[in-house]
Amino acid sequence: MFDLFRIALRGLLHRKKRSWLTIIGVLIGITAVVALISLGISMQLAVERSFEDLGYDVMMIFPGEVGGGFGGPTSLTASFEIDLDALSRVEGVGEIGLISYQSVYVKADGNEGFLDALGVSGNIFDFFKLEVEGRRFGPDERDAVVLGSEVAKELGLGVGDILEIEGHPFTVVGIYSAEDRLNVRGESILMPLAAMRELLGIKGVSMVLVRARPGYDVGEVAKRVEEFLYKSRGRRDLSVQTMEEIHEAVQRALGILRAFLGGIAGISLLVGGIGVMNTMYTAVLERTREIGVMKAVGARNSQILLIFLLESGLMGLVGGALGTVIGALLNVVAVIAARASLGAKVLEFGIPWWLVVGALGFSFLVGCLAGLLPARSAAKLDPVEALRYE
Amino acid sequence: MKDGVIVALEGVWKVYRMGRRRRIEVQALRGVDLEVARGEFLAVMGPSGSGKSTLLHLMGCLDRPTEGRVLFEGEDIARLRPAALARIRNRKVGFVFQSFNLSPNLSALENVELPMVFAGVPRRERLRRARELLSRVGLSERERHLPSELSGGEQQRVAIARALANSPELLLADEPTGNLDSETGKGILSLISEANREGVAVVVVTHDPEVAACAGRHLRIRDGRIVEVTDV
Ligand SMILES: Nc1ncnc2c1ncn2[C@@H]1O[C@H](COP(=O)(O)OP(=O)(O)O)[C@@H](O)[C@H]1O
Ligand SMILES: [Mg+2]
Numbered sequence: 001m002f003d004l005f006r007i008a009l010r011g012l013l014h015r016k017k018r019s020w021l022t023i024i025g026v027l028i029g030i031t032a033v034v035a036l037i038s039l040g041i042s043m044q045l046a047v048e049r050s051f052e053d054l055g056y057d058v059m060m061i062f063p064g065e066v067g068g069g070f071g072g073p074t075s076l077t078a079s080f081e082i083d084l085d086a087l088s089r090v091e092g093v094g095e096i097g098l099i100s101y102q103s104v105y106v107k108a109d110g111n112e113g114f115l116d117a118l119g120v121s122g123n124i125f126d127f128f129k130l131e132v133e134g135r136r137f138g139p140d141e142r143d144a145v146v147l148g149s150e151v152a153k154e155l156g157l158g159v160g161d162i163l164e165i166e167g168h169p170f171t172v173v174g175i176y177s178a179e180d181r182l183n184v185r186g187e188s189i190l191m192p193l194a195a196m197r198e199l200l201g202i203k204g205v206s207m208v209l210v211r212a213r214p215g216y217d218v219g220e221v222a223k224r225v226e227e228f229l230y231k232s233r234g235r236r237d238l239s240v241q242t243m244e245e246i247h248e249a250v251q252r253a254l255g256i257l258r259a260f261l262g263g264i265a266g267i268s269l270l271v272g273g274i275g276v277m278n279t280m281y282t283a284v285l286e287r288t289r290e291i292g293v294m295k296a297v298g299a300r301n302s303q304i305l306l307i308f309l310l311e312s313g314l315m316g317l318v319g320g321a322l323g324t325v326i327g328a329l330l331n332v333v334a335v336i337a338a339r340a341s342l343g344a345k346v347l348e349f350g351i352p353w354w355l356v357v358g359a360l361g362f363s364f365l366v367g368c369l370a371g372l373l374p375a376r377s378a379a380k381l382d383p384v385e386a387l388r389y390e
Numbered sequence: 391m392k393d394g395v396i397v398a399l400e401g402v403w404k405v406y407r408m409g410r411r412r413r414i415e416v417q418a419l420r421g422v423d424l425e426v427a428r429g430e431f432l433a434v435m436g437p438s439g440s441g442k443s444t445l446l447h448l449m450g451c452l453d454r455p456t457e458g459r460v461l462f463e464g465e466d467i468a469r470l471r472p473a474a475l476a477r478i479r480n481r482k483v484g485f486v487f488q489s490f491n492l493s494p495n496l497s498a499l500e501n502v503e504l505p506m507v508f509a510g511v512p513r514r515e516r517l518r519r520a521r522e523l524l525s526r527v528g529l530s531e532r533e534r535h536l537p538s539e540l541s542g543g544e545q546q547r548v549a550i551a552r553a554l555a556n557s558p559e560l561l562l563a564d565e566p567t568g569n570l571d572s573e574t575g576k577g578i579l580s581l582i583s584e585a586n587r588e589g590v591a592v593v594v595v596t597h598d599p600e601v602a603a604c605a606g607r608h609l610r611i612r613d614g615r616i617v618e619v620t621d622v
Contacts, residue, residue, distance in 0.1 A: 003503075003507040004507070006500075007493075007496070007500075007504075010495040010500075011495060012494055013495070014494070014495035051458075066448070228592070252474075269497060274501060289491065290491075290493050290494070293485075293487075293491045293492075293493070294493070294504070295452070295476065295479070296450070296452055296481065296485045296491075296506075296557070297480065297485065297504055297505040297508065297552065297555075298476055298477065298479045298480020298481070298483075298505050298508045298509065299476065299480075299508045300472075300473050300476040300477075300508070301476070303475070303508055362476070367557075382453075383447075383452045384444075384447050384452055384453045387447075387452075387491075388488070
């Protein structure tokens with residue numbers, strides 16, 4: 001077996017240029033497969049991480065129907081009012097966090113313009129596990145804000161500095177790093193919800209976060225909350241989604257994306273496989289006479305088959321190994337580039353061992369499959385005809 | 391079956407069909423009866439296209455007759471499965487061709503190893519035997535060379551070493567000196583004779599009187615029929 005392998009290897013080395021060109025075909029296919037699958041994994045890991053941050057015992061209440069697909073809020077700036085006392089009395093409802101998304105006019109250090117701001121209840125820091133440099137603002141504070149590090153950098157502000165929001169002075173008491181966080185973007189200004197309401201003359205919120213009490217099933221609590229909302233409001237104008245449901249919806253979307261990317265990659269791999277098949281047919285034709293001689297000196301059909309299968313499998317494997325390395329490098333580049341440009345850990349490195357092993361095995365398999373028909377035609381050659389072949 | 395016979399042909403016909411719908415018939419052999427004794431040296435002569443190569447292929451179990459029987463060591467090869475025929479070719483028969491037919495991407499040594507690879511001989515044993523054979527044909531210095539780096543005579547020496555690798559009972563040579571000048575041809579002939587002296591039965595197709603002179607028996611063939619057999 002090993003010796004047949006050596007013969008196969010010699011066959012490959014004998015026509016170096018053609019072997020390499022064929023291998024490049026496989027390489028491109030496997031590169032695409034590895035790069036795209038690992039990109040999918042990168043996104044999934046990043047999403048999973050951000051969900052873990054928020055915790056699976058949390059549900060969101062936001063206006064509008066839940067659309068299909070991504071399952072996020074339909075409009076972040078639409079406000080609604082809700083009876084919080086009654087909500088907190090629903091069985092299983094624990095901590096309640098409030099968020100109001102608004103655009104505010106900001107003046108700081110000669111810069112001015114509209115920026116996104118989040119009016120939040122004090123416990124939002126815990127909901128999102130935000131690490132704040134400096135300090136958070138207390139529930140009754142009116143003129144304190146916490147800035148995302150990006151915003152702080154842009155405005156040239158540090159802890160203790162003053163900025164003007166809607167003509168009212170606020171002190172920066174803390175800066176949070178949005179790194180690691182998908183759900184609270186780095187550009188946000190966090191201010192006490194009460195202060196925002198006063199400033200803008202609004203009453204409602206954009207989103208309510210509810211944590212289920214320990215020991216309660218989030219799904220069931222969510223159902224009760226839904227029921228409560230319907231009863232108290234008389235219509236279903238608010239959606240309740242547990243993180244698990246959102247997570248599932250995101251997973252579904254990512255799954256479709258992955259299958260789509262995988263399909264594209266698969267096509268390029270198919271082309272690579274056809275390249276191998278073509279090269280192997282040519283090799284069999286070219287070596288017809290040699291095959292005849294090998295049979296004359298006693299090669300069994302199965303041994304001829306194996307030689308050519310190993311030859312094509314080897315091309316697949318070499319292409320696969322190089323393609324895996326390049327695909328993995330592409331993943332690293334993509335992750336680094338995404339982090340650099342988006343300023344947050346929006347992607348995780350996505351090259352698990354099973355992807356490497358799978359890609360290698362798969363490329364060898366593709367090589368063997370592509371070589372199967374040519375190898376069979378070699379094995380079936382009539383030795384006398386083959387010896388007469390010019 | 392006679393003990394001293396290695397291969398026997400009984401009323402053998404070989405008909406090739408070719409062309410579109412295989413309508414054209416070529417009768418390469420037309421009723422051949424022949425016995426090759428162990429250890430004998432048989433020279434086969436005849437004009438081009440008379441069926442000499444076909445005869446050799448049948449004796450070497452590379453092909454099956456259209457009609458009649460080929461008995462290799464008493465066994466009807468028509469009844470043997472392809473793997474069994476391959477085994478006979480591997481262990482009992484050695485082929486030498488006019489155009490050398492070495493594997494172009496294998497070194498001289500590896501070419502000699504080839505039949506032993508197919509026989510599953512362990513590597514160490516194989517190398518020892520291949521080196522011994524190469525030294526016997528005077529090519530010890532060339533074991534790493536590819537066929538393209540060897541002269542015609544040297545290539546044919548490698549081919550003889552390859553044919554003898556598994557110590558066959560029968561050496562079949564199809565115009566082995568046909569592509570060589572007469573000086574080089576003599577060297578090849580002496581290697582074949584040497585193998586014969588050591589007990590290997592030899593059947594050699596040739597136009598060369600010098601080759602024929604070494605043989606113990608001459609066989610003349612024309613249009614697929616044996617027309618003359620002479621003991622020398
Ligand atoms: N595989 C084959 N297919 C068709 N015709 C063949 C085949 N092998 C030999 N022949 C024909 O059979 C005849 C005898 O061929 P061959 O045995 O090679 O003759 P020789 O070796 O005496 O020159 C020739 O006419 C040749 O063309
Ligand atoms: Mg001939």
